[in-house]
Amino acid sequence: MTMDMTFLGTGSAYPSPHRGASALVLRTEGDCWLFDCGEGTQTQLMRSPLRAGRITKVFISHLHGDHLFGLPGLLCTVSLNTNPDPQQNLNCVEIYGPRGLRKFLRVTLGLTGSQLLFPYAVHELEPTPEQSPEVGQLSLEMTAECGPLHPQERPGRTISLDVFSDCYLLFEDKKFVVKAFRLFHRIPSFGFCIQEHDRPGRLKTELLKELGLKPGPLYGCLKAGESVTLESGRVVLPCEVLEETIPGRKVCILGDCSSILGEGPLSLCNGADILVHEATLGNEQREKAVDHGHSTPDMAAAVARACRVRKLVLYHFSQRYKPSSLQTEGEEDDDVTELKRQAEEALQDSGVEVTLAEDFLTLPIPLRRPR
């Protein structure tokens, strides 16, 4: 199954002509999952090879505008380009994010008279007080739902922290289990861990033929882990006829933060193929970064090292860092590649590869080798 990740916006604080506001798409066989949706994300999508209409799930890390203000408009534009036949629009767009997101969408879509053609549901994560300084905690009154559901809104779940694992279970299906975890930021922020299930290895077709088994439903049973009894009475175990298991991939995408809360998330993210971590400012501005609830390359590298990830992708750069392609030769200041250098220095001998995200960069996430 092909899997890749495309960055639509890599700037912090606000969108600019050089960097979009935060948004990235994780694509698995055509299905698009959108992570954060800053203002202008729909236009960035139009500039990319991705199709907004393929977005089936949205994950909002936190409620700051540069991660959220593009969501109502994106939903409206997807709806405008949707087949008006209701039978074609039965699939619910599942939206996950902090408490308050349900109200945000209900009010923005409601006040603008936006009648979507497809259903949506907002599943809210309950933050805990440790996630932000007191001043950043949004009041229960402010974040409480108000008014009736939007006509296309389906009731969403309210998801609480599992205190044993320090995580939130968002959902599990045949292919993936997706969890969230708490980050510290000026307002409650979350990271997401997308874990693909391990998959059975290939069938040893030569061996199956030798056993007298022809392609058919029994192949499916074996692949699904069930034993099969031949006419001769011989029981064929899956492990006999399957190549080695293909381990599932793991992708971790963190919202804005100056730290991760608890030990659970470190275990959860352990061995990830890709860790997407913000690096708003360079190491030399660590104090300012932390004051604003943000990270430096050093801090991102420390997480990558603790989680023994394969690849660390830095994003969410201060708008002072122009993309490398726009850098004028001789200008030494505010060179975004310096952020990469700083992370690499911190990860020397760790084996962790460092990549700088840029708008429209697509990173393939190749299948793991069987084990």
Add this chain to the structure above:
Amino acid sequence: MTMDMTFLGTGSAYPSPHRGASALVLRTEGDCWLFDCGEGTQTQLMRSPLRAGRITKVFISHLHGDHLFGLPGLLCTVSLNTNPDPQQNLNCVEIYGPRGLRKFLRVTLGLTGSQLLFPYAVHELEPTPEQSPEVGQLSLEMTAECGPLHPQERPGRTISLDVFSDCYLLFEDKKFVVKAFRLFHRIPSFGFCIQEHDRPGRLKTELLKELGLKPGPLYGCLKAGESVTLESGRVVLPCEVLEETIPGRKVCILGDCSSILGEGPLSLCNGADILVHEATLGNEQREKAVDHGHSTPDMAAAVARACRVRKLVLYHFSQRYKPSSLQTEGEEDDDVTELKRQAEEALQDSGVEVTLAEDFLTLPIPLRRPR
């Protein structure tokens, strides 16, 4: 006083890489007044020679997302680039728009923890039921204010229709009187008329010298329309020493509509220097346009003719109309210049000039000749 108008977005329904969503700036000696603020307006502003920090007033024609979704982000970005000294930020950004706008800003800014550095006030226009089909009327409950004021929000006025003039008086100051009027659209929509006050003509300095009056405070009195008594007892009347009055300019900017409600607005807009009117679809799609509460070039031209304006500017084009600069030779379809041709045909012999708005087009609004 210099005055010009810059279009930041001329597309309908949603922003695209070819056309921004609705937004335009009327500039008078550096002060910027923003009319509508679709998603991406802040990025369009960055691409223009205008400065977002100079915006002192915002006018929202109606609450559809393609005219509104950029406003919370724009305010946040202006705030980020504002001098943090509170003494420097005493000027209140005045925001005018339909009932519901106050709630929209309070909820979007509140839920995203957006702490602005400058005060703002929302002055709401009370729509009337005739402005939209029943299905488009936003309920009183939906548009009612909720929760406490945003920390930087100042109480705004609620402005009702003046039934005698069919208009809403938004404000009047030394230079301008600004009124709004009702349009028919899928949800309540408004047009705005910005009327500059007439200004006294130049002082006849040669004549003043002959009378023995030297430059000084008395010149100001005469210019302000006050008589002056010379030492000799001779009374100098302003009309003696002033050139002819310079008539104020008039600019009318209409939100989305398929018609104007009442006769009052036609008198109000009579003789405007510029009428900015939507033309979402071509004449051949009139039925579809009207169904969606929109206009064609013919319909815009009829308003321009009825109001005897000098210049009709068409904007808010369906995204199917690419800007002329992106038009490939030989492609006859969806040519935006066809919309101009249609309006010109309808305005033959009327003396009304037709202009097509494009993103980043700036139109000067020259002083009128003295009369």
